[in-house]
Amino acid sequence: MRLKCAEKLAALCLSAAMAVSVSACSGGNMYASSNDSSSIADNDVITIGSVTTNSGSAAAYGESEVNGFRLAIKEINENGGIFGKQVRLESMDDKGDVIEASNAFNRLAGEKNVIAVLGPTISSTSGAVAPLADQNQMPSIAPAATADSVETGGYLFRTCFKDSYQGQIAAKYAAENLKVNKVAVLYGTGDPYSSGVGKAFVAAAKKAGLQVVAEENSSSTDDTEYSSQLQKIEASGAEFLYAPYYYSAVGPYIVPQARAVGYDGYIMGPDGYDGLKTTGNKARYDKVLYTTHYSPDDKSNKKVQQFIKSYKDANDGESPNTFTALGYDSVYMFKQAIEQAGENATRADIRNAIAGMHFSGVTGEFTLDKQGSPEEIGHRAGDEERLADLQRHHPTGQVGRIP
Amino acid sequence: MGDQIIMFISQIFNGLKIGSVYSLVALGYTMVYGIIRLINFAHGDFIMVGSYVLMLTIPFIIACGLPAWLAVVPAILVCVAVGVIVEKAAYKPVREKGNNMTALITAIAMSLLLENGSQAIFGADYQTVPTIIQIPTLALGGLKIDGATILTVLLGLVIMVALQLFVKYTKQGKAMRAVSEDKEASILMGVNVNSTITLTFAIGSGLAAVASLMYCVSYPQVSPMMGAMLGLKAFVAAVLGGIGSIPGAMVGGLVIGVVESLTKAYIGTITAGVITSAFSDAIVFGILIIVLLVKPSGLMGEPESEKV
Numbered sequence A: 001m002r003l004k005c006a007e008k009l010a011a012l013c014l015s016a017a018m019a020v021s022v023s024a025c026s027g028g029n030m031y032a033s034s035n036d037s038s039s040i041a042d043n044d045v046i047t048i049g050s051v052t053t054n055s056g057s058a059a060a061y062g063e064s065e066v067n068g069f070r071l072a073i074k075e076i077n078e079n080g081g082i083f084g085k086q087v088r089l090e091s092m093d094d095k096g097d098v099i100e101a102s103n104a105f106n107r108l109a110g111e112k113n114v115i116a117v118l119g120p121t122i123s124s125t126s127g128a129v130a131p132l133a134d135q136n137q138m139p140s141i142a143p144a145a146t147a148d149s150v151e152t153g154g155y156l157f158r159t160c161f162k163d164s165y166q167g168q169i170a171a172k173y174a175a176e177n178l179k180v181n182k183v184a185v186l187y188g189t190g191d192p193y194s195s196g197v198g199k200a201f202v203a204a205a206k207k208a209g210l211q212v213v214a215e216e217n218s219s220s221t222d223d224t225e226y227s228s229q230l231q232k233i234e235a236s237g238a239e240f241l242y243a244p245y246y247y248s249a250v251g252p253y254i255v256p257q258a259r260a261v262g263y264d265g266y267i268m269g270p271d272g273y274d275g276l277k278t279t280g281n282k283a284r285y286d287k288v289l290y291t292t293h294y295s296p297d298d299k300s301n302k303k304v305q306q307f308i309k310s311y312k313d314a315n316d317g318e319s320p321n322t323f324t325a326l327g328y329d330s331v332y333m334f335k336q337a338i339e340q341a342g343e344n345a346t347r348a349d350i351r352n353a354i355a356g357m358h359f360s361g362v363t364g365e366f367t368l369d370k371q372g373s374p375e376e377i378g379h380r381a382g383d384e385e386r387l388a389d390l391q392r393h394h395p396t397g398q399v400g401r402i403p
Numbered sequence B: 001m002g003d004q005i006i007m008f009i010s011q012i013f014n015g016l017k018i019g020s021v022y023s024l025v026a027l028g029y030t031m032v033y034g035i036i037r038l039i040n041f042a043h044g045d046f047i048m049v050g051s052y053v054l055m056l057t058i059p060f061i062i063a064c065g066l067p068a069w070l071a072v073v074p075a076i077l078v079c080v081a082v083g084v085i086v087e088k089a090a091y092k093p094v095r096e097k098g099n100n101m102t103a104l105i106t107a108i109a110m111s112l113l114l115e116n117g118s119q120a121i122f123g124a125d126y127q128t129v130p131t132i133i134q135i136p137t138l139a140l141g142g143l144k145i146d147g148a149t150i151l152t153v154l155l156g157l158v159i160m161v162a163l164q165l166f167v168k169y170t171k172q173g174k175a176m177r178a179v180s181e182d183k184e185a186s187i188l189m190g191v192n193v194n195s196t197i198t199l200t201f202a203i204g205s206g207l208a209a210v211a212s213l214m215y216c217v218s219y220p221q222v223s224p225m226m227g228a229m230l231g232l233k234a235f236v237a238a239v240l241g242g243i244g245s246i247p248g249a250m251v252g253g254l255v256i257g258v259v260e261s262l263t264k265a266y267i268g269t270i271t272a273g274v275i276t277s278a279f280s281d282a283i284v285f286g287i288l289i290i291v292l293l294v295k296p297s298g299l300m301g302e303p304e305s306e307k308v
Helices: A001-026 A059-078 A098-110 A123-136 A163-176 A192-207 A227-235 A246-259 A301-314 A322-341 A347-354 A383-393 B001-037 B043-063 B069-099 B100-122 B145-169 B170-181 B183-188 B193-218 B226-241 B247-271 B277-294
Strands: A046-050 A085-093 A112-120 A138-143 A156-158 A182-188 A209-218 A241-242 A267-270 A288-291 A358-361 A364-366 A397-400 B138-140 B144-145
Touching: A046 A059, A046 A098, A046 A322, A059 A322, A059 B247, A085 A098, A085 B138, A098 A112, A112 A347, A123 A138, A123 A156, A123 A192, A138 A322, A163 A192, A163 A241, A163 A267, A163 B226, A182 A192, A182 A227, A192 A209, A192 A241, A209 A227, A209 A383, A209 B277, A227 A364, A227 B001, A227 B247, A241 B170, A246 A267, A301 A322, A322 A347, A322 A358, A347 B144, A364 A383, B001 B043, B001 B145, B001 B170, B001 B193, B001 B226, B001 B247, B043 B069, B043 B100, B043 B193, B043 B226, B069 B100, B069 B193, B144 B145, B145 B170, B145 B193, B145 B247, B170 B183, B170 B193, B183 B193, B226 B247, B226 B277, B247 B277
Parallel strands: A046 A085, A046 A112, A112 A138, A138 A156, A182 A209, A182 A241, A241 A267, A267 A288
Antiparallel strands: A288 A397, A358 A364, B138 B144
16 A cells, blocks of 8 residues: 555656656746856847736736836937847736736746846735746846845845835834834734834834834725724824835825824834825825835935936826836846846846846935845845935935825 | 723724715615625625716816715716616626526626726726815714714615615515515516616615715725725625615624724733734624524524515
């Protein structure tokens, strides 16, 4: 019986191996990219793929990123391309779904002429794509995947800062700039972004000597009613509320409901607040702050005003948001890396050029970590310097206010 | 101690705020289910359609110098049109050829069609609804009560009574009850079943437009997916109250809202932090299961007597 089992297992393994080899053949050069060094010299145009969320609940982020990609590529092409070659974008939609993102990424990786990939948009899909990027040796930049759990440093990099960093900045800002003592936190436990940032804030706040008087949760970040939790926060005597949610919950629900239950202290959150639209009485949003990658009010950085102007010209006067800015910078990061890697740059060359690069764009100036070693994966050596740098640029300390 | 009592009452009103919206939505569910035994899963998406109409027409209404809430009139017209078209184009052919299950699947398909269709038209981004009415907050000592909550509860009660009277005493209402009891027999009695069902859908969809008005007063934001969770919660409210029963929908909605609010407020303290406020949905659905185990027909549903 045992033998039979072993035999069956062996047969199963064999058939599985065959299936893998068959699919490897039929799936184009899915695993072949390591042997086959396709370089930008092979084609007349440079094709950059993108995997973004263009439909579903996070579609607004993906669409903004793609707008940023298109603007940057248009500018690059108008200025003579990269090494005289025009850049082309092959954009794919992952619907915010892990499987769709993996399939789209593998398809792009299988296409010889695709030299690099922009995306994915959100943290969950980026986390799924990270090992695929390493496996296919496909240099990729996720513009806005902020979750700490996304394993960057191999072939996947990011333009944004990490979630834990946002929580720390907020705690620091509350203690040093706002000089509050009693803080409260409200986050959605069902959402890794919300709970990740929220927990990082609590840890950092305690370290900074702040008193965490209330820690409330919601089951999801799609809830419309937060009055019960906010009422408790109000009763706890908090002067500062950290509420890491998306703009879609903060603008119409959390801020008005907090004011309705009588809470009139600060409300602060992470980059998800970007794109927030105020409803009703604007005065309710006076003490709402958020950490951001990009500030349109940054007058000291010439690139920012230039970017806003060219985006508005290309999009009927519409203003770009953080995701557009991150997408825009991601394209320029690839441009810088390709130019550094040379006219015969392969995917691996581009990856090596990105690792450790120093970059200056509309989202600020930063240095990427050089090492992709497991312990340091995802670590950004530049984080501390970047904060200092951004504080120099933004008198408010990299904190956005609701316009 | 006084503070604790005020806190408790405030939390009940927080629950009534969302609960009253659930009630309005649940009335639409129960209306359609009571007549044709179809759970119209697209009902939540009718609310979405109504909300988009409100968002688009409010600026015009204000420009005409009329109060913004009158935007509910075009919203009702559009929702009724959408409801009747959905019924004629999708549910009726399926109802005639298939069974209850095929109709249910068609309802889910319609829901997806409306969600993705509006995403194609309006885009996936969230959009804010202009302020509809400014209702002052009532302050009784330390207690603050949102005026919109009171208005929504009152509106729900008025609609509930009106529907009950309509179904009990008008000719069309009697026809509805007849169709709900026995379709074949009512045909023999000279009831026009098709027009009765169409009327039911028209009323259900019109209610969706009214619900979308009150929803947008409290939660001024629209997105293509907004109807999905709202519809689900309201469906649970209708089942809890006894689906098919008009007062049941009202009670079910309010109960769900208050339970949600009280669990969010007190579950952490009661269980010493083991169960947090994040579990409120799980507790609401858990209570639904318990109620259905004890009383399968729901709180107000009476299996023997007639429904709607």
